[in-house]
Amino acid sequence: MKKILLLLLFCTFSLQAQIIKNYKETPLQQVLNELSESYDLIFSFSNETVKNKIITLVIKDTPLDEILITLKTLTNLNFKKISDRQVIVSSENNQIEVCGYLFDASTNSPLPYATITIESSKVGTITNDDGFFQLGMIDKNESISIQYVGYKTKILDAASFTTSTCSRIPLLTESTSLGEVLIVEYITTGIDKNIDGSLTISNDELGILPGQSEPDIFQSVQLIPGINSPDETASGIQIRGGSPDQNLVLWDNIKMYNTGHFFGMFSAFNPNVIKSAKIFKGGADPKYGDRVSGVIDISSEGEVPEKFNGGAGINGTHGDMFIKVPVGKALGLVLSGRRSYTDSFETPTYKALSEKVFQNTKIAENPNQIPTEEDEEEEDEESIAKNNFFFYDTSAKLIIDASDNDKILISGILTDNNLTFEVNNEEDLITDDLEIKNKGGSISWQGTKMNNLHHHLKAYYSMFDSDYLFTERQELEIEERSVRKNTVKDIGADFNITYDLDSKNSFMLGYQFSSTDVVYTVTREGEFENPIDESDNVKNKANTLYANYKFSPKNKSFINLGIRSSSYSVVDKVYIEPRANIEHPITRFLRIKATGELRYQPISQLVEFEDTQLRLENNLWIHANENIPVLESTQFSGGILFSKKGWNFEIDGYYKNIDGLTSITSGFNTINSELSTGESEILGVDVLLKKKVKNFRTWVGYTFNDVKYTFPEIQRGSFSGNNDITHNFRISNTYTINNWEFSLGWLWRSGAPFTGANLINEEIVFENANANRLPEYHRMDISAIYRFNISTSGSWRGQLGASIQNIYNRQVPIAVSYQLDDNITTGDLELEKLQQKSLGITPNAVFRIYF
Structure with missing residues (x-):
């Protein structure tokens, strides 16, 4: 009985794993996209590398290594597996091994968990605890983006990497070393812990969060322990038991007295132009004043765009x-x-x-309604x-x-x-x-x-x-x-x-x-x-x-x-x-x-x-x-x-x-x-x-x-x-x-x-x-x-x-x-x-x- 069950399981697995494809005069890019889904792979390549490549290929439960060898023969390109799920596609004589060590330019300390990305495909990796990363063989024409929170982003040509050893790459901080980030990915991507105890939410790097199809700064901060909104709104944020009006909320140094749309259901700030938000639950700098609870300091884009x-x-x-x-x-x-x-x-x-x-x-008690026929006789009361x-909002900078x-x-x-x-x-x-x-x-x-x-x-x-x-x-x-x-x-x-x-x-x-x-x-x-008539006008200079x-x-x-x-x-x-x-x-x-x-x-x-x-x-x-x-x-x-x-x-x-x-x-x-x-x-x-x-x-x-x-x-x-x-x-x-x-x-x-x-x-x-x-x-x-x-x-x-x-x-x-x-x-x-x-x-x- 056991043998019969094992045989049935084997046959079922074989049927599910079988992959049959027949490509005739098909663009290489289309073939790679379909293979990536069939074999659960990531193909990394530049558009120039696969441009105008047309192939004919038949796959019938063919092993992946054999497919890669066939593709190399048909295209004169290199197909190198750098991991179980990633394949680098590059020209025969236009590839280079890319690896390196990231370190702080002033302290010489390694920078772990930095993001390394191939610009054309947005595929990449992160550095380990020693600041080391490896992308494998890639096209020399590729651009490599190196990002680390608190440091200036660096863009390097793949051709600039040495072929004999892994390069040492220094990064400069955005400001002084006193403001460096302590923990990258404190909760998830884009929410980081600073050395002064504050938290930074970087909108460009913010990953997906439960219940959010797009980011909302005020909803995002509620994932941080000590910050919540008992009435479920974005603007009703309470930080460590304080009320919403006790929070100092700044938008590009402007004090905001209303922070919500739709009566608070989401924040009044367009997330697509927010660069970052700095949040203090306690221990804020003395430059932040006039409020007794938390601080939410929001900054929009601060760098001149390189292109439209x-x-x-x-x-x-x-x-x-x-x-x-x-x-x-x-x-x-x-x-x-x-x-x-x-x-x-x-x-x-x-x-x-x-x-x-x-x-x-x-x-709620009087929804939109139209008189019915049976009510026409009482239309005076209908x-x-x-x-x-x-609602709307607009901003300019x-x-x-x-x-x-x-x-x-x-x-x-x-x-x-x-x-x-x-x-x-x-x-x-x-x-x-x-x-x-x-x-x-x-x-x-x-x-x-x-x-x-x-x-x-x-x-x-x-x-x-x-x-x-x-x-x-x-x-x-x-x-x-x-x-x-x-x-x-x-x-x-x-x-x-x-x-x-x-x-x-x-x-x-x-x-x-x-x-x-x-x-x-x-x-x-x-x-x-009973009539009411109450008013007040007070000016305070501080x-x-x-x-x-x-x-x-x-x-x-x-x-x-x-x-x-x-x-x-x-x-x-x-x-x-x-x-x-x-x-x-x-x-x-x-x-x-x-x-x-x-x-x-x-x-x-x-x-x-x-x-x-x-x-x-x-x-x-x-x-x-x-x-x-x-x-x-x-x-x-x-x-x-x-x-x-x-x-x-x-x-x-x-x-x-x-x-x-x-x-x-x-x-x-x-x-x-x-x-x-x-x-x-x-x-x-x-x-x-x-x-x-x-x-x-x-x-x-x-x-x-x-x-x-x-x-x-x-x-x-x-x-x-x-x-x-x-x-x-x-x-x-x-x-x-x-x-x-x-x-x-x-x-x-x-x-x-x-x-x-x-x-x-x-x-x-x-x-x-x-x-x-x-x-x-x-x-x-x-x-x-x-x-x-x-x-x-x-x-x-x-x-x-x-x-x-x-x-x-x-x-x-x-x-x-x-x-x-x-x-x-x-x-x-x-x-x-x-x-x-x-x-x-x-x-x-x-x-x-x-x-």
């Missing part, structure tokens, strides 16, 4: 286009634009997102609802290489979200208009003098404008009207100089000035409503001096000591902020680290509940005043980091105390309660374990967070904070094969706390603050990307992507609020519990071209 190039794409919600134009050798221009088409066409992606965004609002929503050591950058950005909702029953017309804008510009001049003196002068302008108008008209007469406006005008400048005492020590001194004008207006008037000392010896220790002194006119007080960030290697693979800092924030967001017509974007930016104190954050962290042979393990514990919080926030206070102040105390642990095996990467992230609020005027003793997500676990996987990339991830976290409530004497009476918990949250995401060449030269490329968020469509409440409402049947006043449910199954697809 660009791209365009479309996905389930919007389309976009960008171009990079070299105006001259020293002048370049980068332009980009995105716009949604949701006001014209609704895709499954838009429907899934809008179901989440507009739930518990009048938009309402037709129209929802017109769209001028890059000027003023000299070999001086660069001038001029940037501008505009983001806009526009919603018009209208209900018309012929007699009454009810409209909601909501528009949220953030625009800004910046200019930056940075340069180096005498090799060790660096200067940086920058200035920016930012304007945030949120404008909501509700109007109810009866026969053209206004019966009720509500207005909510919030404007922030921010103008600032920063000048700093850095002096390198030697290769290990540097000292920076800087000055910042900013003038921030904040205006808000909340009004409501109607026949049966003057800041800061200094920083960095020590970075050759053993890759790192000591960063800084201090920041700021005076705010709005409170007429000076605030001192010491900063410390220390890392030290115990062994070559193990490091210890610690940070400590004191930070202040003079502007923050309140949640306005008196007028909640749409319950969208109710947050108001407001300055500190006699009732609202300046936020003060004291935070410490410490941990260890291990990295060796594709393994990364990090554990980081932290403590954060934020004083000056206000009670005007969702979850634990009544709508009309007096404003009270309190503090939060946060204890947390971030854990990351990552392993890379060839083209497969897997990483596990876990965060423990204990957030306690203390508001004596609300409740005796402390209680769970609104963002107390105690446990947050995520596992992510990516796999690359040929032109395909796949990713699968699963997220699980504890449910958020919420406050129960009851209706007593026609008033909402709240129970103990945040004493209840919502159900646990989990979802699975998947994505895939296929990249291909459109033109034979590779100058036109394409990309297809698809993703699904929440594959198994599990929806649970992630937030709870309450409102009073009249019962339609009885007219009695009732307490309505509004549950904000999580995102349902959300598919998306993208098609892109690059030229």
Whole structure:
């Protein structure tokens, strides 16, 4: 019996493995492309090498080695296997062995895990722990690209490599050696760990991530332990227990006050022109101020383009286009634009997102509808609802290489979200208009003098404008009207100089000035409503001096000591902020680290509940005043980091105390309660374990967070904070094969706390603050990307992507609020519990071209 089974298995395998091909007068390139699929191979060749090669070939379960010998005879080309899956195709007398050792030009240290790519085919390898790489025999006309994060990219002709020995190739850092990258591929390609503890996301190198068919910086950072978004949005990022408004977000040095499109579902920044983003969870340089939580510093393209190039794409919600134009050798221009088409066409992606965004609002309650025949007799009462929503953003950047050591950058950005909702029953017309804008510009001049003196002068302008108008008209007469406006005008400048005492020590001194004008207006008037008329206009001028000392010896220790002194006119007080960030290697693979800092924030967001017509974007930016104190954050962290042979393990514990919080926030206070102040105390642990095996990467992230609020005027003793997500676990996987990339991830976290409530004497009476918990949250995401060449030269490329968020469509409440409402049947006043449910199954697809 066993022999029969073995025979059947052998026959089945033989049938599956049999390959039969018959090529007659067929282009060689087509033959190689088909053979690569049949034999699971990668053929590396230049287009010139195989150009005009026509062959006739018959394959009938022929061994691969025999096929290669036949191809060599037919074409007079060399076919050399440099691995089990890669074959180099080159001309008979025009090939060379390419191998080398990469090292730091200043420290002579080897550079492991650098990317080595053959330009024409985009096939390549990475360096090992000793900085060694080998491509084998390739065409002498090929160009070799060498890339390493933190270093200048080097392009070499294959002919420049020596034939007798492997070349030693030095790489120069982009800036000084103090800013070098500590770990390349900290999580996946394009997410790297810097020696100062920050993380850099390089958009050009960012690999596929779960649930993303194209990159989104704000979604990507949520894969890092300690960073999450309990409301599932891109703009709702909370870093180590802080709220989103406590994060400093910069776009080319412009302070951004609105960071999301589609009410936060994805970021307001076009990823195709983002060069990199630097993220600090803690231990930030003293040049970053006015916020008490994390820092997200986004930079767009900063180098003059070598040639005209660009791209365009479309996905389930919007389309976009960008171009990079070299105006001259020293002048370049980068332009980009995105716009949604949701006001014209609704895709499954838009429907899934809008179901989440507009739930518990009048938009969800009054979908687009047309009167039916049976309702024609009551057409006076029939309402037709129209929802017109769209968003767009645009950016421009001028890059000027003023000299070999001086660069001038001029940037501008505009983001806009526009919603018009209208209900018309012929007699009454009810409209909601909501528009949220953030625009800004910046200019930056940075340069180096005498090799060790660096200067940086920058200035920016930012304007945030949120404008909501509700109007109810009866026969053209206004019966009720509500207005909510919030404007922030921010103008600032920063000048700093850095002096390198030697290769290990540097000292920076800087000055910042900013003038921030904040205006808000909340009004409501109607026949049966209590009128509201509240407004405020406050200008704050801030003057800041800061200094920083960095020590970075050759053993890759790192000591960063800084201090920041700021005076705010709005409170007429000076605030001192010491900063410390220390890392030290115990062994070559193990490091210890610690940070400590004191930070202040003079502007923050309140949640306005008196007028909640749409319950969208109710947050108001407001300055500190006699009732609202300046936020003060004291935070410490410490941990260890291990990295060796594709393994990364990090554990980081932290403590954060934020004083000056206000009670005007969702979850634990009544709508009309007096404003009270309190503090939060946060204890947390971030854990990351990552392993890379060839083209497969897997990483596990876990965060423990204990957030306690203390508001004596609300409740005796402390209680769970609104963002107390105690446990947050995520596992992510990516796999690359040929032109395909796949990713699968699963997220699980504890449910958020919420406050129960009851209706007593026609008033909402709240129970103990945040004493209840919502159900646990989990979802699975998947994505895939296929990249291909459109033109034979590779100058036109394409990309297809698809993703699904929440594959198994599990929806649970992630937030709870309450409102009073009249019962339609009885007219009695009732307490309505509004549950904000999580995102349902959300598919998306993208098609892109690059030229």
